[in-house]
Amino acid sequence: MKLKNVMFIFIVVLVIFGIGVYVGMNFFNFLDKYVLKKPVPVGELTPAPEGEGWIDLLSSENRVHWKNPTDDTDIFEITDDGVLHIYGKSLYPLRYVAYTGESFSDFQLHIEFRLTRGANSGVFLRSQLNDPVYRGFEIQVLEDYGQPPNKNSCGAIYDITTPMYNMSFPPGQWNSYDITLKGSEVMVYMNGWLIIHTFLDKMTTPLGKFSIPYSQLPKEGYLMLQDHGGEVWYRNIRIKKL
The missing domain is CATH 1.20.5 (Single alpha-helices involved in coiled-coils or other helix-helix interfaces)
Structure with a gap:
C-alpha cells in the first residue's frame, strides 16, 4: 500500500x-x-416556633413598627390576620419594608413567604435604614422554582453564596426560611433543609456587589424585606435573640 x-x-x-x-x-x-x-430533597414548610424568647414581629402590638424607610410610597399592608403583603408594583427604585422596633445582632429567625410568578424580593439582615443594600446582606427571595441553584437564586446569600439545593416551592405556595446568625456564622434552612452554612469573617476581600469585605459589614442592624417587583406575602415572622 x-x-x-x-x-x-x-x-x-x-x-x-x-x-x-x-x-x-x-x-x-x-x-x-x-x-x-441530581435528586433534590423533598422540602416541607416548617412550623412557626413558639415559646420562651420568641418574638412575633407581626403581632398586633408590633405591626406599627413596620415602615418604608426609602420614601413615602405606599408599598405594603399588614392584614388583620398578620400577613405582610408587598404590592410589588415597580422594579425601580428599590424599596424596603423595615422592622424599626429595634435592631438585632445575633438571632434565630423564622419567616414564611409566598410569591407570584416572576416575583423578586429578599430578606435583609443587619441592614442599616439609610443604606440597606450595601450595609447589610440579603438572603434572596425569588420565584425560580425548578431552576438549578446559583449565587442569585432563591436561598442564596445574594451574589455571594450558592445554596446547596433550590428548595423553593411553585409560585403561590408558602415557603419557610429558618436562619441563624451568630457572630460571623450564617445558617439558612429552606423548607426544612440546610442549604447554606458559611462564615462571613472568612470573606476578607470584596465580593459581588460590595466594595467592602463581608467580614467588615455591621454586626448589628435591622430586618428588612425588599420590594423588587411582583407581589410577595410574608407571615409568621418570628425572631429569637441569642
Whole structure:
C-alpha cells in the first residue's frame, strides 16, 4: 500500500475518532443535564416556633413598627390576620419594608413567604435604614422554582453564596426560611433543609456587589424585606435573640 494511502486512512480514522469522542462527550453531558438529574430533597414548610424568647414581629402590638424607610410610597399592608403583603408594583427604585422596633445582632429567625410568578424580593439582615443594600446582606427571595441553584437564586446569600439545593416551592405556595446568625456564622434552612452554612469573617476581600469585605459589614442592624417587583406575602415572622 502506498504511503499516501496509508496517511489518508490514518487521517480518516483520526477524524472519525475525534467525532466519536465529541459526540460521546456531548451525549453524556446531555444525560447528566437532562436525564440523570441530581435528586433534590423533598422540602416541607416548617412550623412557626413558639415559646420562651420568641418574638412575633407581626403581632398586633408590633405591626406599627413596620415602615418604608426609602420614601413615602405606599408599598405594603399588614392584614388583620398578620400577613405582610408587598404590592410589588415597580422594579425601580428599590424599596424596603423595615422592622424599626429595634435592631438585632445575633438571632434565630423564622419567616414564611409566598410569591407570584416572576416575583423578586429578599430578606435583609443587619441592614442599616439609610443604606440597606450595601450595609447589610440579603438572603434572596425569588420565584425560580425548578431552576438549578446559583449565587442569585432563591436561598442564596445574594451574589455571594450558592445554596446547596433550590428548595423553593411553585409560585403561590408558602415557603419557610429558618436562619441563624451568630457572630460571623450564617445558617439558612429552606423548607426544612440546610442549604447554606458559611462564615462571613472568612470573606476578607470584596465580593459581588460590595466594595467592602463581608467580614467588615455591621454586626448589628435591622430586618428588612425588599420590594423588587411582583407581589410577595410574608407571615409568621418570628425572631429569637441569642
